[in-house]
Amino acid sequence: MPELPEIEIVRRDLEKEVVGRRIKDVEVRTGRNAMKIIKRHGRRKEFQDLLTGAKVESIDRHGKWILLELDNDRVAVIDLGESGILVKTSASDVIVPHTHIVIGFTIGGQLRIVDPKLSGEIFVTTPEDLKGMEEYQGFLIDPLETPLAWQRFSAMLEDRKEAMKRLLADQNFVVGLGDLYSDEILFASGLRYDRPSDELSSQDVRRLYRSLTETLQDAVKARGTSLKDTQFTDLGGVSGQYQSELKVFKREGESCRRCRSSIIKERFDGKDTYFCPQCQS
Ligand SMILES: [Zn+2]
Numbered sequence: 001m002p003e004l005p006e007i008e009i010v011r012r013d014l015e016k017e018v019v020g021r022r023i024k025d026v027e028v029r030t031g032r033n034a035m036k037i038i039k040r041h042g043r044r045k046e047f048q049d050l051l052t053g054a055k056v057e058s059i060d061r062h063g064k065w066i067l068l069e070l071d072n073d074r075v076a077v078i079d080l081g082e083s084g085i086l087v088k089t090s091a092s093d094v095i096v097p098h099t100h101i102v103i104g105f106t107i108g109g110q111l112r113i114v115d116p117k118l119s120g121e122i123f124v125t126t127p128e129d130l131k132g133m134e135e136y137q138g139f140l141i142d143p144l145e146t147p148l149a150w151q152r153f154s155a156m157l158e159d160r161k162e163a164m165k166r167l168l169a170d171q172n173f174v175v176g177l178g179d180l181y182s183d184e185i186l187f188a189s190g191l192r193y194d195r196p197s198d199e200l201s202s203q204d205v206r207r208l209y210r211s212l213t214e215t216l217q218d219a220v221k222a223r224g225t226s227l228k229d230t231q232f233t234d235l236g237g238v239s240g241q242y243q244s245e246l247k248v249f250k251r252e253g254e255s256c257r258r259c260r261s262s263i264i265k266e267r268f269d270g271k272d273t274y275f276c277p278q279c280q281s
Pocket of ligand 1: 256257258259260261276277278279280
């Protein structure tokens, strides 16, 4: 699943590749489930008309939503869901299976949404309506966006009284970490997945806070994580490299890069959780 670093990579790519371009046409490709991707629009034509002729003025991100801000006072919101990929292609490139949306630009080039599981979506709305949406208010912390005073972070952790992994993987608390980045951040912080969030020392909190930002920034630098089951590619179709830097995730039985103990996998909250029994407590 693309998480916060991958979404941020796509946002930066779009900033370079799509800003200033005017939309010539929009194709919603036919198919059994194709309408699911524009489920907030009753009709295909309504969706197409909102985009056609508009110029992309800027690209923003709100949590895991990618926002294309248009010159017609609308914003196109793209949610890549579990399996969505955005690719910038030329019009002559072969359309791969599971391509649901093709946005063509007047000076050439296309932006395509490919989504095998069809778990993502795209919709067009006004900036005001967007900010009023319940889902827009859905999370407290975006570690790549809002600088948060660590004292405030500390108070939030104490407030929640939950196992650290459960808290980090909770999209309503920190957006876009998922299992992978939660496990990696906990390793970097030296904290076990089941450590209660209200039993951290101030040193623990500082280390966690720093790891949270640094892990995500490192993942952005490495152009994201592309594992077998999460085939992330950037706007140019290139895979990420962060999988080779993973310290614990999917490394059970391999030796810890820091202390050489065997990395352990346990079930927690119905999900696989990876950690080093020596480095994390
Ligand atoms: Zn270790």
